[in-house]
Amino acid sequence: MNDMRRIERATDMKETKISARHVNVHYGDTHAIKDVSVEIQDKTVTAFIGPSGCGKSTFLRCINRMNDTIDIARIDGDIRIDGEDIYDPKVDPVQLRAKVGMVFQKPNPFPKSIFDNVAYGPRIHGLARTKAELDEIVEKSLRRAAIWDEVKDRLQQPGTGLSGGQQQRLCIARAVATEPEVLLMDEPCSALDPIATAQVEELIDELKQNYSVVIVTHSMQQAARVSQKTAFFHLGTLVEYGETGDIFTKPEDSRTESYITGRIG
Amino acid sequence: MTDMTASPAEAPRRNGSLLTADDRTRRRNAAERRFRVYGMIAVGLAVLALVFLLTSIIRNGAGAFMQTYITLEVALPEDKLDKSGTRDIEELKKATTFTYSPLIKDALEAKIAEEGIEIEGLSKEGDLISKEAAAQLRNFVLANPEVIGTTREFEFLASGRIDGYYKGRVTMATAELDGNISPEQLMLADALKEAGALETRFNWAFITAPDASENRPEASGLGVAILGSFYMMLIVLVLALPIGVAASIYLEEFAPKNRFTDLIEVNISNLAAVPSIVFGILGLAIFINFAGLPQSAPIVGGLVLTLMTLPTIIIATRASLKAVPPSIREAALGVGASKMQTVFHHVLPLAAPGILTGTIIGLAQALGETAPLLLIGMVAFVREYPAAPPEGFFDPASALPVQVYNWTTRSDPAFVERASGAIIVLLVFLLIMNTLAIILRRRFERRW
Amino acid sequence: MTAVPLLWLILIVLALAAVGYVAGRSRAMASAGGNSRALHSLPGYYGYNVALTVLTPAFGLLALWLLIQPVWIDMRVSALLPDSAIADSSTRDLVMSDVRRVAEGLQILGAEGAPDVVDTSFLEGLRDRLGNVGVALGSEIDAAVYRAALSYQDMTRVGTGLMWAAVLLAAVGGFALSYMVTNKDFRARNTVERGILIVLIGAASIAILTTLGIVLSMLFETRNFFADYPWQEFFFGTNWAPDFRGNSELAILPLLWGTLYISLVALIVAVPIGLFAAIYLSEYASNRVRAVAKPAIEILAGIPTIVYGLFALITIGPMLRDYFALPLGLGESSSSVATAGLVMGIMLIPFVSSLSDDIINSVPQSLRDGSYGLGATQSETIRQVVMPAALPGIVGAILLAASRAIGETMIVVLGAGAAAAQFNRGLGELVNPFEAMTTVTVKIVSQLTGDTDFASPETLVAFALGLTLFVITLGLNVLALWIVRRYREQYE
Known part of the structure; x- marks a missing residue:
């Protein structure tokens, strides 16, 4: 199946959704991201891999300006989504984040009901005019996140009462409810057991039909399973970026090869 | 999944440019600014209240000097x-x-x-x-x-x-x-x-002279009150520090997890929140009526304030014992020290600055405490200086905050000035104690 | 009076302990032939062991003796007093206090002035002589009182002598016993450490003793109060009108109304300001603002309540009266619910803000990230995610603040007034914030200060008020701490 998918990928040339050029990030005195440039395609799953502390999560958080919430972070360079510079002073990060959703490492449902968790985004962005519309959005999002059947009878119960895998899928439903164009996922399966991981991975594969998905992962197997493009980060630099199949079978850089074969990381 | 495949190419609804804020975002940002302004107003009001309080006291009291x-x-x-x-x-x-x-x-x-x-x-x-x-x-x-x-x-x-x-x-x-x-x-x-x-x-007489009667405010001073407060602080220090440290060591280092220690823990956290006047009732009933100690004496005030200060000292001491890294305990135990030796030779010296800081803050609280002292008779009009300790602990005396209260109950407006002046003296003492605590903390806290 | 000779006894025991240290140490060294490595414990521990065995029983006995002797002698002497010696207007307790003072005076006068057989002229002369040495008596000394005082004095003398003997015996006995067991194989360190552990446990138990002391002392006097005054009247009556000549009406409801009303005003001031200040400082403020504003608010917490009381009395009270109450025609008193409530509110601001700050900070960052990641603004995140998550903790903080407001004394003594709420004057006056009103704590102070007679219900009511206050605040505290702890566990 993997082979088949690789063929499919190669033939499928898509337009660029996100383009980053010469991005540098400093946390206080630490130079966390060093001159990273990358083009991320629409309707594709792109995986960021690399050893811990290599800057892959930091870079991911630049794409929806989550680093703005950290006082000591400083970002230079230029990141464009659909050709618009997201660090332009005129851009409101709130609007940007509605367009670029995010799913986090640890499932973080709000201490509210399942319904309110999913309805939170649509409510703050005003996506529903009536209760019926809101109900519809919530149902659609939960269906997309493949959790509707499990929770449809207990929408008013707290989201924190679900199992880990369900919580993470709830968070994905919450993210897709605002109808983003890009979905960033920061190690979405690291806190989940293998069964839940399989469910989420299946979901990611579905999601790429509508979104540009960027996933940070620790697991190379996961990157190989779900992504079409892979970027390898090491010590804050982007070492190699290309088709997932190429990266795993014939890496150009020796560091990538060392990582893939388990010598560093 | 069926739902999704039914509309595979569903386009996101908002295709507006990121560079132009839409109406709703503008409204939300306005709400954001309003919320932030509420916060600023709250902080401003709190700081303003402090400034107003201090200037009012200083303006009224400066004349007393x-x-x-x-x-x-x-x-x-x-x-x-x-x-x-x-x-x-x-x-x-x-x-x-x-x-x-x-x-x-x-x-x-x-x-x-x-x-x-x-x-x-x-x-x-x-x-x-x-x-x-x-x-x-x-x-x-x-x-x-x-x-x-x-x-x-x-x-x-x-x-x-x-x-x-x-x-x-x-x-x-x-x-x-x-x-x-x-x-x-x-x-x-x-x-x-x-x-x-x-x-x-x-x-100078304002600070050294004893109190004077109702119709001669110009002659009244804080001498007896300062001495009385000093005696009480001495008693609190001598009793509360060792007892508080001993209790904390037991609870933090030795206490097994059982109902007895649970009971002690609950008691300590509740005592910290019991109204101070209740401690006054305790002092009156136990120390004066039952044990027969004299009224208005620093010894009774000191004992009552000790009981009030203990929870503060215990909480501070436990926090600083907890801050000593376990590695130090393990190192000492590893070379064959007993648990007791580990605590007294290694943990306690390392926690000492924190304990001292907590003690000073506890003393500062005790120094300003008024209500319980009213009940044990420290409002009495005392013109004689108490003798030197230990006899002096049993002599009638006043206390700084009680002297303030005492003066506010007198009719001559000159006493309002005296009371505010006494508050300035009290605040200066508190300032000195708190500064000392801050210096101690700054000096010794960066150990690990 | 007895402090100085007692000091000598303590010093003697301490000296014995010091000698014991040296003796125990050298005996251990001797038994090991001068080689400290042959000892089970360090030589010092043998010394400490002897010293502690001297100190512990001796001081334990001393403390016990001092506690029991006066009570026991009181009972014996009280039994000696014939009923005829107690005047109609007096009580046995009052006569006993006279007995004690006469005995004390005789002690000062010395032995020469105490013949066993007495006549009236001697007793008259005695009163003057006692007056000269500073023991003033309210009335002539009754012959029975005099005799009781003599036997009081005798018993005290004998008792104190026995105490000396017993304490010294305990000290010497402890010395001898521990000195005998000292040899090189004795596990001195373990024994000493066990002793220290007992001391530590004792120190920790003081918290329990204090609570017990509070509860028992108030329960005991409250029982006396309810023996004189019907409890139904106290809890359900509607009028507070104490009268030291008797026929008082001592109902708690008017005082509780004042207490709760003032606390409510204080919370209305403190909760929004404290909460918003905490939110602003923890979520928005720049480091510079935080560095100034946070300590400034904390200073408010370090200011003694008497300062707030004076502030209410001389500044806020007159200000509220001149700018609000008088122009609005709502009252002419500068002490009022509004004055006390406003100032108490200021006092509670740092309390609410620092507790809320802790609680807001304990809401995990992942929840905030989740909300920002969905495109929520900071205020939306705070209002819709952080606050609901922190709500139980904040409710706990507010309950703690309420308990503090209810128990606060000095601010209300100086700022609220002394007149109890009058239920029969209609609702308008009850809810007028510019009306002077009194509280439970104010009345505890006023009933227990000055010359008090511990037999009258007007005085004893203060203990019933104190107990009620204690129960209310304890209930609030326990509830609040429970909520806060449950809340903390949720995120740990």
């Missing part, structure tokens, strides 16, 4: 003060303050005549001088009988109203309506000031 004095040449005639001529102290004591006050009045009149001051309608010029003056003169004569028959220069306190006149509390207009002072008397005071017989200067 200045005092007006009148200098007069007083003749001390033998025929009035020592009719027997023997200088026998028992004989001299028979001359009361009623004998002395006319002497001062004469001296003042002589001064007025000498300076050629003439003020129309002036009467009762003796009111310029504090009622304390006669007692002051008498005490001086009793201590130095040889001065009888001479004329000497004395410096007397001006009366509260005259003093208030130079601090702006009394004006010509208010004097008009005041039964205790007249504008003419104020004019006389001005004339005396002109002549150099009256001056306003720093008032």
Whole structure:
């Protein structure tokens, strides 16, 4: 199946959704991201891999300006989504984040009901005019996140009462409810057991039909399973970026090869 | 999944540019700014309240540190003060303050005549001088009988109203309506000031003198109160520090997890929140009524404040014991030290700065505590300094905050100034203690 | 009076302990032939062991003796007093206090002035002589009182002598016993450490003793109060009118109304300001603002309540009266619910803000990230995610603040007034914030200060008020701590 998918990928040339050029990030005195440039395609799953502390999560958080919430972070360079510079002073990060959703490492449902968790985004962005519309959005999002059947009878119960895998899928439903164009996922399966991981991975594969998905992962197997493009980060630099199949079978850089074969990381 | 495949190419609804904010975002951002402004207002109000409080106290109390004095040449005639001529102290004591006050009045009149001051309608010029003056003169004569028959220069306190006149509390207009002072008397005071017989200067007596009675605010001071507070702090320090540290060591290092320790824990956290007045009731019922300790004594105040301070010290001590890394305990245990040796040789010295800081903060709280002291009789009017410890712990004394309360209950407005002045003294002590605590913390905290 | 000779006894025991240290140490060294490595424990521990065995029983006995002797002698002497010695207007307790004072005076006068057989003229002379040495008595000394005082004095003398003997015996006995067991194989360190552990446990138990002391002392006097005054009247009556000549009406409801009303005003001031200040400082403020504003607010917490009381009395009270109450025609008193409530509110601001700050900070960052990641603004995140998550904790903080407001004394003593709420004057006056009103704590102070007679219900009511206050605040605290702890566990 993997082979088949690789063929499919190669033939499928898509337009660029996100383009980053010469991005540098400093946390206080630490130079966390060093001159990273990358083009991320629409309707594709792109995986960021690399050893811990290599800057892959930091870079991911630049794409929806989550680093703005950290006082000591400083970002230079230029990141464009659909050709618009997201660090332009005129851009409101709130609007940007509605367009670029995010799913986090640890499932973080709000201490509210399942319904309110999913309805939170649509409510703050005003996506529903009536209760019926809101109900519809919530149902659609939960269906997309493949959790509707499990929770449809207990929408008013707290989201924190679900199992880990369900919580993470709830968070994905919450993210897709605002109808983003890009979905960033920061190690979405690291806190989940293998069964839940399989469910989420299946979901990611579905999601790429509508979104540009960027996933940070620790697991190379996961990157190989779900992504079409892979970027390898090491010590804050982007070492190699290309088709997932190429990266795993014939890496150009020796560091990538060392990582893939388990010598560093 | 069915739902999704049904509309595979569903486009996101909003395709607007990121560079232009839509209406809704603008509204949300306005709400954001409003929310932030509420926060700023709240912080501003809190800081403003502090500033207002402090300036109000300082404005009202600064005057207490200045005092007006009148200098007069007083003749001390033998025929009035020592009719027997023997200088026998028992004989001299028979001359009361009623004998002395006319002497001062004469001296003042002589001064007025000498300076050629003439003020129309002036009467009762003796009111310029504090009622304390006669007692002051008498005490001086009793201590130095040889001065009888001479004329000497004395410096007397001006009366509260005259003093208030130079601090702006009394004006010509208010004097008009005041039964205790007249504008003419104020004019006389001005004339005396002109002549150099009256001056306003720093008032050490406010800090050292004992309290004075209702109608002589100008003579009242904080001496006994400061000494009483100091004694109580001494008792609190000597009792609360060792007991608090011992209790914390047990709870933090040795206590097994059982119902008894749970009970102690619950008790400590509740005691920290029990209203202070309840501790006063405890002191009254147990220490005074049951154990028979004397009322108004620093020992009772000290014991009550010890019980109140213990939870603070225990909580601080436990926090600093907890902050000592377990590696240090393991290192000591690893070389064969007993648990007790580990705690006393290694953990306790490392936690000492934190414990000391907590103790100072506890003492500062105890110093400002008023309500429980009211119940154990520390409101009594005390003019005698308590003796040196340990007997002094059993002598009646006042305490700084209680003295403030005491003065607020008196009718003469000069006492409001005294009370605010006493608060300034109290706040200065608290400032010193807290600064000390901060310095200690800064100095020693960066250990790991 | 007895403090100084007692000090001597303590010093003697301490000296014995010091000698014991040296002796125990050298005996251990001797038994090991001068080689400290042959000892089970360090030589010092043998010394400490002896010293502690001297100190612990001796001081334990001393403390016990001092506690029991006066009570026991009181009972014995009280039994000696014939009923005829107690005047109609007096009580046995009052006569006993006279007995004690006469005995004390005789002690000061010395032995020469205490013949066993007495006549009236001697008793009259005695009162003057006692007065001269500073023991003032309210009435002539009754012959029975005099005799009781003599036996009081005798018993005290004998008792104190016995105490000396017993304490010294305990000290010497402890010395001898521990000195005997000292040899090189004795596990001195373990014994000493066990002793220290007992001392530590004792120190920790003081918290329990304090609570017990509070509860028992108040329960005991409250029982006396309810023996004189019906409890139904106290809890359900509607009028507070104490009268030291008798026939008082002592109902708690008017006082509780004042207490709760003032606390409510204080919370209305403190909760929004404290909460918003905490939110602003923890979520928005720049480091510079935080560095100034946070300590400034904390200073408010370090200011003693008497300072707030004076502030209410001389500044806020007159200000509220002149700018609000008088122009609005709502009252002319500068002490009022509004004055006390406003100032108490200021006092509670740092309390609410620091507790809320802790609680807001304990809401995990992941929840905030989740909300920002969905495109929520900061205020939306705070209002819709952080606040609901922190709500239980904040409710706990507010309850703690309420308990503090209810128990606060000095601010209300100086700022609220002394007149109890009058239920029969209609609702308007009850809810007028510019009306002077009194509280439970104010009345505890006023009933227990000054010359008090511990037999009258007017005084004893203060203990019932204190107990009620204690129960209310304890309930609030326990509830609040429970909520806060449950909340903390949720995120740990």
